[in-house]
Amino acid sequence: MRYVKWGFWLTLATLVFAFLHYTLPQTDIVRIVGSENRRVDIGENSLFWSRSEVGMTNTTSRDVFFINAVYPNGKTMEYRNEDTGWGWPPYFKINSFGLQTQAKEFASTEAAPIWVAVRHYGWRNQFFTIFPNAVSIKRVAGPDVTLIPWINIIILTALAVVLFMMRRIWLQFRERTIDPALDGVAETWDSVDARADAARDRAKGVFGRLGAWFASWRSKPRR
Amino acid sequence: MIIGWIRLAIVGYVVLTAIYFIMKIYLRSVARERLEKEFDAGGLGGDRSAYVEAGMARYDKGLKKNLLWLIYIIPTVLVVVTVYVMNFQ
Numbered sequence: 184m185r186y187v188k189w190g191f192w193l194t195l196a197t198l199v200f201a202f203l204h205y206t207l208p209q210t211d212i213v214r215i216v217g218s219e220n221r222r223v224d225i226g227e228n229s230l231f232w233s234r235s236e237v238g239m240t241n242t243t244s245r246d247v248f249f250i251n252a253v254y255p256n257g258k259t260m261e262y263r264n265e266d267t268g269w270g271w272p273p274y275f276k277i278n279s280f281g282l283q284t285q286a287k288e289f290a291s292t293e294a295a296p297i298w299v300a301v302r303h304y305g306w307r308n309q310f311f312t313i314f315p316n317a318v319s320i321k322r323v324a325g326p327d328v329t330l331i332p333w334i335n336i337i338i339l340t341a342l343a344v345v346l347f348m349m350r351r352i353w354l355q356f357r358e359r360t361i362d363p364a365l366d367g368v369a370e371t372w373d374s375v376d377a378r379a380d381a382a383r384d385r386a387k388g389v390f391g392r393l394g395a396w397f398a399s400w401r402s403k404p405r406r
Numbered sequence: 407m408i409i410g411w412i413r414l415a416i417v418g419y420v421v422l423t424a425i426y427f428i429m430k431i432y433l434r435s436v437a438r439e440r441l442e443k444e445f446d447a448g449g450l451g452g453d454r455s456a457y458v459e460a461g462m463a464r465y466d467k468g469l470k471k472n473l474l475w476l477i478y479i480i481p482t483v484l485v486v487v488t489v490y491v492m493n494f495q
Binding site: 237270273275351352356 | 413435438
């Protein structure tokens with residue numbers, strides 16, 4: 184049973200972590216090498232793709248902007264560039280066309296590199312053909328700059344405050360509403376118990392028992 | 407999806423209204439508990455429930471209760487700021 188309990192909490196923690204890791208913004212420092220526009224037919228992996236641009240008809244077969252990039256260590260990365268619109272995750276991104284123009288502007292060669300910080304959410308996974316969605320591109324001084332993830336710090340702090348408040352609200356509700364109600368139930372039960380005891384006391388002895396039996400035919404005293 | 411933001415606004419404000427009422431009940435409950443404990447600590451004359459009700463009337467007019475409207479204001483401002491920063495900067 185202990186293993187089941189631990190397994191449950193471990194699974195829950197993994198799911199929460201994965202959800203936050205997917206949804207919260209991350210920043211990569213990369214060199215953009217190109218951008219393209221490619222038709223995709225979204226299938227089983229539709230969960231990891233966004234919707235059509237705001238105002239357009241939503242289909243699972245459409246053209247999607249891609250941004251190709253290279254990390255300072257030479258590894259490659261591909262981002263999709265899709266509107267999130269008004270849905271989840273709440274980035275409210277409606278400028279995928281503008282972002283694509285920016286990506287084209289920042290494209291550079293290895294000889295004359297332009298380093299940019301690409302903020303994105305999502306994962307790159309070759310097994311499902313899914314791509315992180317780029318949400319902003321900013322030029323940085325070089326490949327070694329340190330960026331402090333203020334947005335993540337603020338969001339996670341706010342989330343911790345919300346969880347703490349939910350606990351406080353629940354405890355207050357239990358103390359002021361549930362416990363008094365349960366006390367009321369306990370008092371009612373006690374009085375039922377007391378009446379049963381009194382009836383048993385009256386029913387002592389043969390005649391007492393006979394009397395109690397007759398008494399049980401009479402209507403109950405009105406309260 | 408051109409009306410997507412209307413849907414977001416409706417769903418968002420329904421959720422915020424639920425949060426508003428939960429927080430309202432919670433903060434009132436905390437205020438009442440504080441008043442009851444103040445009275446039970448002793449040193450105050452008069453009727454207990456009258457003292458608590460007077461305190462609650464003061465609470466209902468106070469700044470703290472009116473700050474509850476921030477539950478609507480802060481998310482609205484956050485969304486507007488996010489839309490601006492994400493797309494028009």
